[in-house]
Amino acid sequence: MKQALDGLTILIPESRELDLFATMLEAEGATALRCPLVQILDLEDTAEAGAWIDQLIAGAFQDVVWLTGEGLRRLLPIAEKAGHRAAFVAALGKVRTITRGPKPARALRELGLSAQLPAATPTSQGVLDALAGEDIAGRPIGVQLYPGDGGLPLVASLRARGAHIFPVTPYRYASETDTAQVTGMIGALIAGEIGMIAFTSSPQVERLVAVAKSAGLETQLRDACARIDIASIGPVVEETLLRHGIKATLRPDTSFHLKPLVRAIVAAWSAR
Incomplete structure (x- = not known):
C-alpha cells in the first residue's frame, strides 16, 4: 500500500527525540537517515x-x-x-x-x-x-x-x-561527535541522494555548516539545500538557517512540535 512519504529520503539530525522522530517519519513511508550533529552532555x-x-x-x-x-x-x-x-x-x-x-x-x-x-x-x-x-x-x-x-x-x-x-x-x-559521518552526509546532500532535511534545533544547523566549512564544502552545501526541501520545527531554527543563507521551505504554522512538523512534511511531499 502506498504511503504518504514513499520515496523520501530525509536527513534528521541527532536530538533527544531522535528515535521518536525517525519512527514517526518511517511510519509514513520515509527513509530516515540519522545524523549525529550535536550530542547533549x-x-x-x-x-x-x-x-x-x-x-x-x-x-x-x-x-x-x-x-x-x-x-x-x-x-x-x-x-x-x-x-x-x-x-x-x-x-x-x-x-x-x-x-x-x-x-x-x-x-x-x-x-x-x-x-x-x-x-x-x-x-x-x-x-x-x-x-x-x-x-x-x-x-x-x-x-x-x-x-x-x-x-x-x-x-x-x-x-x-x-x-x-x-x-x-x-x-x-559534544560538537565534535562523528565528524566523518557528518561530512559523509554532506557529500550525500551534494550528490542529490537526500530529498529533505528536518532541523529541530539551531545547534544542529550551526554544526552542519561548521563541518561543511571545515571541509571546504560550505558553498556546495548551501547550493544543495537550495535544491531540496528544508523543514524547520519553528521560527528560531528558521532564523538560524537564514543567517547561513539557507531558507526553510516548510514548518508548522503555529504548534512547534514533532507531530505538526511531520504533518507539514507529509503535506509538502504529497504536493510534489
Whole structure:
C-alpha cells in the first residue's frame, strides 16, 4: 500500500527525540537517515549550576526564563544530587516562569507546573515582547541559557532595561561527535541522494555548516539545500538557517512540535 512519504529520503539530525522522530517519519513511508550533529552532555563541573539552584531556592529570583526544556531537565539531577530536588521544584512553583516555546512548557508540566508567561512567539524576541509592557528595572530574573551565544542577546536586552540577570547554562554540547559521518552526509546532500532535511534545533544547523566549512564544502552545501526541501520545527531554527543563507521551505504554522512538523512534511511531499 502506498504511503504518504514513499520515496523520501530525509536527513534528521541527532536530538533527544531522535528515535521518536525517525519512527514517526518511517511510519509514513520515509527513509530516515540519522545524523549525529550535536550530542547533549551533562556538565563536567556543576558548581555554578548548583549555586544557581541554591539562589532559586533561597528566593533570589522573581522570574525565571526557560529557553529550553533540556535546561530544566538537566538541572533536576543536579538538585537531586545535592538533596534539593523537592526544594527546587517547590521554589519553581513560587516564581513566575517565562517560557520561550513549547519544550520548556512541557518540561514544567512534567513537574506539575505551568508557564505563567509563555512567549507568543517562541523566540528570544518573543520573550522580550512578553515583558515589553513591564517595568523590570531592578527586577531579579533567572535566565536558563544553552551552550553558545544564542541566548546572550536576550540577556543583554534585559540588562539594558535595568533587570538584574542571573544566567545558568545547565548542559554542554559534544560538537565534535562523528565528524566523518557528518561530512559523509554532506557529500550525500551534494550528490542529490537526500530529498529533505528536518532541523529541530539551531545547534544542529550551526554544526552542519561548521563541518561543511571545515571541509571546504560550505558553498556546495548551501547550493544543495537550495535544491531540496528544508523543514524547520519553528521560527528560531528558521532564523538560524537564514543567517547561513539557507531558507526553510516548510514548518508548522503555529504548534512547534514533532507531530505538526511531520504533518507539514507529509503535506509538502504529497504536493510534489
